[in-house]
Amino acid sequence: MDTNPDQTTGHDDGASSDRSAHGRGATGGENRGEGSFRSGFVAVVGRPNVGKSTLVNQILGTKVTITSRRPNTTRRSVRGVLHRPGVQAVLVDTPGLHRPRSALGRRLNEQVVEALYDLDVVVAMLDATASLGPGDRLVLERAAASCASGSNRERDLRRLLVVVNKVDRATSAEVLAQLSAAHEVLEGVKNVGTLDVSGMNDEVLRQGVSHEDGLEREQDRGVEYFAVSARSGRGVDELLEAVLERLPEGPRYFPDDMVSDVPEAFWVAELVREQLLARVRDELPHSIACRVSEWEWPRVRVEIVVERESQKGIVIGRGGEVLKAVGTAVREQLPPGAFVELYVCVEKHWQENPEAIERFGY
Ligand SMILES: Nc1nc2c(ncn2[C@@H]2O[C@H](COP(=O)(O)OP(=O)(O)OP(=O)(O)O)[C@@H](O)[C@H]2O)c(=O)[nH]1
Ligand SMILES: [Mg+2]
8 A cells, every 4th residue: 555545556666547548558568679578468358246356356466346146236347467477468347238228327337348349368257156138148249240340450250258257056957058158149149239128228328339340250260168166266277378368469567566557546446345345235236336535544434435324324234334344344354553543425426427426436
C-alpha cells in the first residue's frame, strides 16, 4: 500500500488506470528489443457468476479481483498481469454479460464489449452446473465474432477457448453435455453478422459486428474446449498453457512488478463491497456501492452507499455487528496498521445515475 490512493495495487511505474484507455498502448508498453518476447490481452467473458474472477485469481495465484456468489459482482474490467519468462499475459476479468435493468447494467455490458474489441485470446466461460441458456449462447457468439472481427489482427477462431467451469460440482455427463452444447452453438455460427441478440434488448451488443466479419465454417475447427475448476485449480494449467501458446510476439505491456491495474483506493472499496456481498441477502447486493472518500494512509474512510433508508440498518447490523465484521475482514487483507473507517449513506436510484456510476469507478 502506498500513500497515493491512485497508485495501482501492483506498484506500477506510471501505468494508466483510465479505463477508457482500455486497450493496448494504454500503459506505454515497451519492447526491450527481445525479438522473441510474446504478449497479449486475454479477455475472460461469460454470464454473471460463472467464475470468471475466480479463474483470473487462480491463474495469477493472487487476488486481483473480488468474487462472490452474487451475480454481477464485477463492475469494472480488471487487468491482471501474468509474468512468465519471455511471455506476458494480460488477463482481462470482465463483468458478467447479462440482460441489463439499469444504467449500471448497461455500463457493465459495455465493458464486456470493450474488452472483446481488442484482444489476442478470448476465454468464453460456461457454468457446468447450469444448463446452457440464451445468455451463454450470446457469450459464445460474441466471443466468436470478436475473434473473426477486423478489429483484431488475425481472423482466427483458434484464439477462442471455451471453458466449462465448476467441474468439481458437476457429473462428467453434465460437463460433456455442456461442452457439446457449446460446440453445437459454435458450429451454428456461420455468419456472425446475422446473430440474433434481440433478447438482450441492448443496443451496445448489436454494434461492432458486420456481415463481412462472417465466419467461414472451416474456421470453426480452431476452437478448443476445456473443463476446469477455477476454484480448486483442476484443469487450469492445461488451459493456461493453451492461452500462452496463442500469444503473438509483442511488447512488455506492463512493468515486471505489476500484477494489476486496479488503483489502491478502488481496491480497498472493492474489498469492503466483497465482504458486504458475503453477508447481505436478496436484492441488496445490487444496491450497494463503495467508494473511498478519504485516504490518509494508514487511515482510510470508505463510504458505503445504499439506495434506500431501510437498507441502511441491514448493512450496519444489530449493534453495528455487520460493519464491524466487514471492517475486520478487510483489515486482515491490508498491510498491518491499516485503519478502515466505514460509514453508510443513502443515495436514491444511484444505479440509474451515470454521474454516480462514474464516481464509484464502475
Ligand atoms: N464449486 C465451484 N464454485 C466456483 C468455481 N469457480 C467459481 N465458483 C464460485 O462461483 C461464484 C461466482 O464466482 P465469481 O468468480 O465471482 O464469478 P464471476 O463470473 O466473476 O461473476 P460476476 O463478476 O458476477 O460476473 C463464487 O461463489 C465462486 O466461489 C468452481 O470452479 N467451483
Ligand atoms: Mg467477476
